[in-house]
Amino acid sequence: METKTILVADDESHILNVVSLKLRNAGFRVVTARDGQEAFEMALAEKPDLLITDYHMPQLSGIELCQKLKQDPATSAIPAIMLTARGYQLEPSDTEQSGILRMLSKPFSPRQLLTTVNEVLELPQAA
């Protein structure tokens, strides 16, 4: 089975490290970005199978990043999981315009994140 690539974007290095380690241990290839703009460039270059992004980031917020990726035909198919420390609720419009399929609230469980990642990757649109 082909190794799937996951792009993780978060300005909190601790979160970035722990998510990366969990996913690598689970057999994924992980690329990371420290802000929204870097994540966008990385997504264009790496064409990841999934994006895990923080909501509040410098340069581009998680929502802006996902909307930008959705608008670009080269990256519009990338599904996204959002991590947020704000009690933000996912609206249907977010899913339509941004490709965000799941939202996890911080503090989160890496175990649960991994389950969510597997779920999203198994969805027909992520295949």
Place this chain on the structure above:
Amino acid sequence: MGLRRIKSLLILMVALIAGGAVCFLPGATGWMSRWADPHTLTFTGGALCLLGAISGLLTVTVVRRNNRQLLDRLRQIALDGRFKYLEAGDGEFVPLAAAMNDLIDFAEKTVSDAAMKTKELEIQLKVATAERQHAEAIIYSISDAVLVTDPFDDLVLANESAARTFEFDLQRAGRLPIAQVLKDEKMIGLIREMRQSKSTNGRRIVEHQVKAGNGAAKTFKITLSCVSNQTDEPAGVVAVLHDMTKEKEVAEMKNDFVSNVSHELRTPLASIKAYVEMLIDGEAEDEQTKREFYEVIQNEANRLSRLIDNILNISRIESGLVKVNKGPQSLMVILKEALDVIAPQARQKQIELNEKLTPVFYQTLADKDMLYQAVLNLLSNAVKYTPEAGTITVETLVDEAKKKVITRISDTGVGIPPKDLPFVFDKFYRAEANNRMAKGTGLGLSLVKHIVETVHHGRIFVESHVGKGSTFGFELDLCE
């Protein structure tokens, strides 16, 4: 001379003249000639007539004199403007004087009653004026805007606050229709509706936004009530407008604050929870990774604890409940301790920490825990807003002459735009441009200012250039 005497005089005069006339009657000499000859009769008649004339003259003189006296006294009363009883010394005017005196009594009583009534009315007027002024003073003194209208929707009373809110001239607005005074259609409509409802004991509370000429909008809570007159008929409307703009802002700030604080608490908590779970699940394979995880957990727990300290301290200082424990402290020792705590965060971003500290024997009268908190906040901000591989310099300068010590914490960070600089120490304020650079509650710098200025009576300052970096610092008194 009395009236009776005048009467006697008049009778005497008539008798004398009559006697005299009889002497001259034709034929009188015939039947009188028995007692007197015609010459004597003529003489006697002439003498009697003369005496009669004299007594008549005397009567006229007396009457005229009494009249003059009476007139003089009446004139005197008129001149003096005071009532004086007429003297009844001259007997013949006693009844007249008494009658006049009764008249005077009556006039005097009428005038005095009128004066009493006037006084009473004056007092009533004064009381009413004082009451009105009192009511006006109350209305003028309250900060809420007040508008009072009559049954014809004319403005009867308004205060300064109302004039400011609706931008009209208070001096010229009296008794003008509200439609001419107020430009706010909604407000005019509210007053009219209230007046038309004629509910004499009802109140209506409405929230309404009033736009000023310069476009600034203020939110008011308007309480409208009908006032009634003595016969319980609606006499007009009172509108009291309470400015809720500030309250709304505070409510919004509180909301933002709760949202920011919960976000700030969740961030370190998220790391702690994730790393603990990774350790439990055995995801950290080697000892080196495990140690790194423990350090992350420890640092994030410290960050959480600092955040909670900030929140608690700021509310304690602001409410005046904080216990200040001042003693001679070496500022340099405090700075060293704070630098040790912040070093791991700086290392993580490859930020170089430079120290240019003066010797430890310089002391300042300070609450060690609070000053440590202030320094740590400034250092933590410097690390937050300095990009990777930047530099942070901490220096102290001692001014022996002025007995002052200045601490400067300079970074090579993003800097603060000039428009935001005057507000950086305000509670909850966050420079929009730097909001994306790092998360925060907008509490840290506000706490630093409180600690330096409120608790230590020092001076806080900031210098900043966008893209080059910022210097935050404070000046404290040295102690002997």
